Amino acid sequence: MKIYFEDQFMPAILERGYTYFSENHVHDVIVDDNTYSATILGSEIYETSVTVENNTVISMECDCPFASEHGNCKHMAALCYTIESSIVGIKYEEQIKKLIASLTEEEMCNILIKLCKKEENYDMVKNMQKPHAIDDLLLQQIDDLLEQLQYPLNYNQMMKCFNETEKIINKLHKLSTADQFPYLLSLMELKNLDENENFYEFYEEVKEMFYDGIYDEEPIYLDWFWEQMSHPSTCDDDIWDIFYELFDTDTCMIHLKNMLSNCENKEDKKILQQAIDSCN
Structure with missing residues (x-):
């Protein structure tokens, strides 16, 4: 037309x-x-x-x-x-x-099975599992923001970063929880902008999504959490707060002692020993 x-x-x-x-x-x-x-x-x-x-x-x-x-x-x-x-x-x-x-779900499955009997249709359905091109561009946008934040920002530059971040977060909402995860990880690094009140709200929204996933014991979030806890000397205070909220004192002690026994970094050992002493 x-x-x-x-x-x-x-x-x-x-x-x-x-x-x-x-x-x-x-x-x-x-x-x-x-x-x-x-x-x-x-x-x-x-x-x-x-x-x-x-x-x-x-x-x-x-x-x-x-x-x-x-x-x-x-x-x-x-x-x-x-x-x-x-x-x-x-x-x-x-x-x-x-x-x-x-x-119904059963009717939909039957239709897909019939369609996939043709090789070209099978390839099309199979390729739908691959990440969308927009995913790579989202990650690139976040990387660009992180690079900008390595330098001192004036107010206008900060607002530009905030606006770009807002667009990214709006696009993340269109993805599934699992697809959001790697981008949320990168956005967590954007807390350099937390002096901007508007951005801080977004940062808190991102953190809340992470922490809800940890409390709900979703594997991808728990894996990230334990990865953070494996380096206690660089661990964010918020992560320690979650650790103590997740477990009772006895369970915290068990985890801390296990981490200490497997720890090789001197600074990490020192932090873990202090945490154990505070639990006693």
Whole structure:
């Protein structure tokens, strides 16, 4: 289906947008009435939306720096090309989602079994288990933030880091708990920003998610917790608080003595012995 949008872009931007479209940088397209929203994967991750009426693009938005400073960007163009190529398919997809939602688990399994008898369908289902491309970009964004935080920040730089972190956390909410874990680990290192009151709320939210997982004895969180406890001299005070909250005094003593017997680092031994003495 043809939609009209080309005259709203500079030729060079339109060309880059088509490249993004053809190289499958447009993901997670959602339709709400006549507005199409999508995640565009490039050097960073951007949220883009386009509204279409009577086969004409009437408005576009993107949270990339280029759009805020110069107007229509390549991410908008990429989404326009995507809409033009699959506008019927997207609406049809919504109908399929409603149909799937009405199926029982057994009915859904039977359908997948039949589909997977064809090799190409089996490969498609198998590949769905692989991490989404957005995961690697999220990790890269966090790494970039950590690198920025190695240097003194003025207020504007700090607010920029906070805004970028907010976007990351919003995207993390779309992932499963298990998929969130490695990114939450990295975000825990962002406490350099805790002087910023707004960021501190996010940091506390991240910590709460971790600690709830530990108290609920979820393996991935417990593994991380015991890894932290294996290096007591560098262990955060919050981790020690959890340790004493998780166990009664006798159990704490047993764990501390076991850790001490397996410890080789002098500083760690000193900390563990002090903890044992405080339990007596």
